[in-house]
Amino acid sequence: MQVVRDAMIELTVNGRVQRVDVDPQMPLLWVLRDVLNLTGTKYGCGGGVSLCGACTIHLSGRVRKSGTTPISASADKEVTTIEGLSPDGEHPLQRAWQEFNVPQCGYCQSGQIMAAAALLARNPNPTDDEIDEAMAGNICRCGTYTRIRAAIPRAAKEA
Amino acid sequence: MIRVENVSRRSFLKVMGMGTGALVLGCRIDAEGAVGTARAMAGPAFEPNAFIAVSPDGTVTIVAHRSEMGQGSRTGLPMVVADEMEADWDRVVIVQADGDGRYGSQNTDGSRSMRQFYQPMREVGATARHMLVAAAATSWGVDASECEARLHEVIHKPTERSLGFGELAADAATLPVPSPESVELKSRDQFRYIGSETSVVDLPDFVTGRGIYGADVRLPDMVFAAIAHCPSVNGRAIGYDADAALAVPGVQQVVDVPGDGGVGGGFQTLGGVAVVADTTWAAFQGRERLAIQWEPGPHAAYDSATYRQRLEAAAEAPAHVVRESGDVDSALRSADRVVRASYYVPHLAQAPMEPPCATARFEGGRCEVWAPTQNPMGARDEVARALGIGPDDVTVHVTLLGGGFGRKSKPDYVVEAALVARHVGVPVQLVWAREDDIRFGYFHAVSAQQLEGGLDREGNCVAWLHRSVFPTIIATFNASARRASPNELGLGLIDVPFAVPNLRVENGDAEAHVRIGWMRSVSNIHHGFAVGSFVDELAAAAGRDAKTYLLDMIGPGRTIDLAADGVEYTNYGEPIDQYPLDTARLRNVIEVAAEAADWGSPRPDGRALGIAAHRTFLTYVAVVADVSVDDEGLPTVHGVYSALDCGVVVNRDRVRAQIEGAVIYGMSLALHGRITAREGAIEQSNFHDYPVVRMPEAPRTMEVRLIDSDALPTGVGEPGVPAVAPAITNAIYAASGKRIRELPILDLGGARRG
Ligand code: FES
Numbered sequence: 001m002q003v004v005r006d007a008m009i010e011l012t013v014n015g016r017v018q019r020v021d022v023d024p025q026m027p028l029l030w031v032l033r034d035v036l037n038l039t040g041t042k043y044g045c046g047g048g049v050s051l052c053g054a055c056t057i058h059l060s061g062r063v064r065k066s067g068t069t070p071i072s073a074s075a076d077k078e079v080t081t082i083e084g085l086s087p088d089g090e091h092p093l094q095r096a097w098q099e100f101n102v103p104q105c106g107y108c109q110s111g112q113i114m115a116a117a118a119l120l121a122r123n124p125n126p127t128d129d130e131i132d133e134a135m136a137g138n139i140c141r142c143g144t145y146t147r148i149r150a151a152i153p154r155a156a157k158e159a
Numbered sequence: 160m161i162r163v164e165n166v167s168r169r170s171f172l173k174v175m176g177m178g179t180g181a182l183v184l185g186c187r188i189d190a191e192g193a194v195g196t197a198r199a200m201a202g203p204a205f206e207p208n209a210f211i212a213v214s215p216d217g218t219v220t221i222v223a224h225r226s227e228m229g230q231g232s233r234t235g236l237p238m239v240v241a242d243e244m245e246a247d248w249d250r251v252v253i254v255q256a257d258g259d260g261r262y263g264s265q266n267t268d269g270s271r272s273m274r275q276f277y278q279p280m281r282e283v284g285a286t287a288r289h290m291l292v293a294a295a296a297t298s299w300g301v302d303a304s305e306c307e308a309r310l311h312e313v314i315h316k317p318t319e320r321s322l323g324f325g326e327l328a329a330d331a332a333t334l335p336v337p338s339p340e341s342v343e344l345k346s347r348d349q350f351r352y353i354g355s356e357t358s359v360v361d362l363p364d365f366v367t368g369r370g371i372y373g374a375d376v377r378l379p380d381m382v383f384a385a386i387a388h389c390p391s392v393n394g395r396a397i398g399y400d401a402d403a404a405l406a407v408p409g410v411q412q413v414v415d416v417p418g419d420g421g422v423g424g425g426f427q428t429l430g431g432v433a434v435v436a437d438t439t440w441a442a443f444q445g446r447e448r449l450a451i452q453w454e455p456g457p458h459a460a461y462d463s464a465t466y467r468q469r470l471e472a473a474a475e476a477p478a479h480v481v482r483e484s485g486d487v488d489s490a491l492r493s494a495d496r497v498v499r500a501s502y503y504v505p506h507l508a509q510a511p512m513e514p515p516c517a518t519a520r521f522e523g524g525r526c527e528v529w530a531p532t533q534n535p536m537g538a539r540d541e542v543a544r545a546l547g548i549g550p551d552d553v554t555v556h557v558t559l560l561g562g563g564f565g566r567k568s569k570p571d572y573v574v575e576a577a578l579v580a581r582h583v584g585v586p587v588q589l590v591w592a593r594e595d596d597i598r599f600g601y602f603h604a605v606s607a608q609q610l611e612g613g614l615d616r617e618g619n620c621v622a623w624l625h626r627s628v629f630p631t632i633i634a635t636f637n638a639s640a641r642r643a644s645p646n647e648l649g650l651g652l653i654d655v656p657f658a659v660p661n662l663r664v665e666n667g668d669a670e671a672h673v674r675i676g677w678m679r680s681v682s683n684i685h686h687g688f689a690v691g692s693f694v695d696e697l698a699a700a701a702g703r704d705a706k707t708y709l710l711d712m713i714g715p716g717r718t719i720d721l722a723a724d725g726v727e728y729t730n731y732g733e734p735i736d737q738y739p740l741d742t743a744r745l746r747n748v749i750e751v752a753a754e755a756a757d758w759g760s761p762r763p764d765g766r767a768l769g770i771a772a773h774r775t776f777l778t779y780v781a782v783v784a785d786v787s788v789d790d791e792g793l794p795t796v797h798g799v800y801s802a803l804d805c806g807v808v809v810n811r812d813r814v815r816a817q818i819e820g821a822v823i824y825g826m827s828l829a830l831h832g833r834i835t836a837r838e839g840a841i842e843q844s845n846f847h848d849y850p851v852v853r854m855p856e857a858p859r860t861m862e863v864r865l866i867d868s869d870a871l872p873t874g875v876g877e878p879g880v881p882a883v884a885p886a887i888t889n890a891i892y893a894a895s896g897k898r899i900r901e902l903p904i905l906d907l908g909g910a911r912r913g
Binding site for chain 1: 227228229230358359362363365367370372374375383408409439440441443510511559560561563564590592594812819821845846847851853857858859861
């Protein structure tokens, strides 16, 4: 007799349909990283809390922390990760990030860029205060905040 | 001087993916200690590693032997090589070195990379240039003096003929290496990349999520692991419920991890119980179910509030004198006024964005690890020790580091991955949760300090007494150590640069009950805070301008020779004649930072500037903070202006970035940083109770001025931190009259002090 551990969950990640057979409670972050091997989305603070933003992705176009999103909540939805933000790494934010040499260690930057992309999608011309508010959930321990604050308006202008 | 050898025909070239016809230069880098002095090397033992290769297609490959953790070394050191070589940066490929004794120390901490390798990198690059020029001259049958290397080709000046580096590689590979004396280095005006603003080589990967950090390593058949440690260090597990963990879907095994880490245990694992699973998440879930009973060990009574009382009492009693000049006691007795203040800085955690993690494979008696480590050779040695195999049977591959800040110099987590991998027989990736990172760190030392200053009638400081008490890093290696090491004393305590005639510095005993470790700028954090604050207090007592008073304390520009005063001063391991303690440079950064901030101009009510300056890891930094304080006493940092003198600047952009980052790091510890223990266990666990600065708190103005200098280059990773906290608290005083003598500035709604 075959034991079916979990129901298959189907979701679309960066335009590709994926079926995964995992505990429905498993956060999307770990499905992306450990099951689908999409390691651009990072772990930084852990399950149950949403404190650092390293795991930020888009779920059906809305900004989400994949570390606190159970995979069951992503079923039949569209997930976009840093790997899928643009086909060639030429999203205006990715270009602005390079122009301003934003990253230091780079670890938080997938999450920063995904949070910034969601901000620009709903507010094409954010003020400094709006940037601060939208980005407050994303920690950068290397301290690249002032460059992020400069790079977002530049990307906004180009978009 | 570095010894360079032509190794174009050695077998190890396949490591760099080199075919035949490439010019490959090897060298052995032993850069501990002095730069530019000849290093004796025994001929037969000389075992170079490939370092630069020029392929027939013109690609120049340069090995990066230091870890990349955001400071830009992986780009900066190759820039130096490429510059001397006259290579075209666009045709340079960088390969990360494994942990290997032939590279000399690869320990990437102490802000050493540029300090120790600037000169050797120049020599290697210049040697390659000479050989390529010689090869071209030979093929043209002309004198080498008529030829010049220019941007990836060699030109015959009289005829303007040229040959590309790639075309010359095979011929150059047959030439002997020129003697070091005959290799001419570039002059400063010939630099192409040194002093430029260059994007790091990893930048495209950083913005597309393609960079490979510790937990991004994927190996065939790899499993994931999490480990539970005893809440108090040096404790151990005496029982647990393996079945409950195994009942979690995806959990495969529960593994005992023996370990003699802890206080006195150096870089070995604390030991504990590991759960192996098919995903990281399942491993974390399984670990929750273990219900471990712990034998809590000798530090189970550690309580920060009680310990604080002991430290503060010690700071009030006479202690070991570590520097003395003049007669402080009588000068204090006869002073017109005596100012006293006590300062307290709690434990801190480095909290790099990427928590510790490592991947290991054990096969046939050999261990291979992939780790984000600042200390690849230390990792190799500790893994070898824990597994009982030889260091040569361990290979350490260095991934990108998601921040280090000193935490990743300690390879305990690498040892854990290796032990679990040996047990399960397939590759294992062991990941620490953020909670593990905060609770089981190598913490910055908690400290209590007492200062007394005697002022004469004019308000000048004539007596300085500073007593500092904190548990020492040495205790991490020797549990009975009670006194600070000369290195720790030399981090902002005994090396105060003041022209005060009567001065005494003391250090009191303290025991360690957690692992003490270095964190970005180390003891300079607490010493810089106390000294930077106290000078400001003296200025206020004297009724003088803070910046002028600081300059007066420092006195005229001069070099200070502490050894002449009988002080054991280690000067960050560098000779004092090459890296003098130069007050003129300190004065200069103060003036430049003050000018950047428009010191002395009027500010709105409730808003003011504060200043502090510090020499850290041989680099001179001054910081001015622009702060307002609201009606509830809460500060807002509007602007931070830094000036930095680190000698020759290689990559201006990355130097500035390091200072910007250090300002945020310094703000985090000043505003929020506090680690406390109760019943031996660390009370904090994640970014909700160990907060760090986020975007809304980051200053709107961040200005970094770099001093143009010909001095030997010194580090920039750590030096930006120490002056930040006192600059902010001094600004708060100036804005509100409230003097802050204890960090963090902000209290977490009634959290326990301690
Ligand atoms: S760049 Fe290192 S944490 Fe943001």
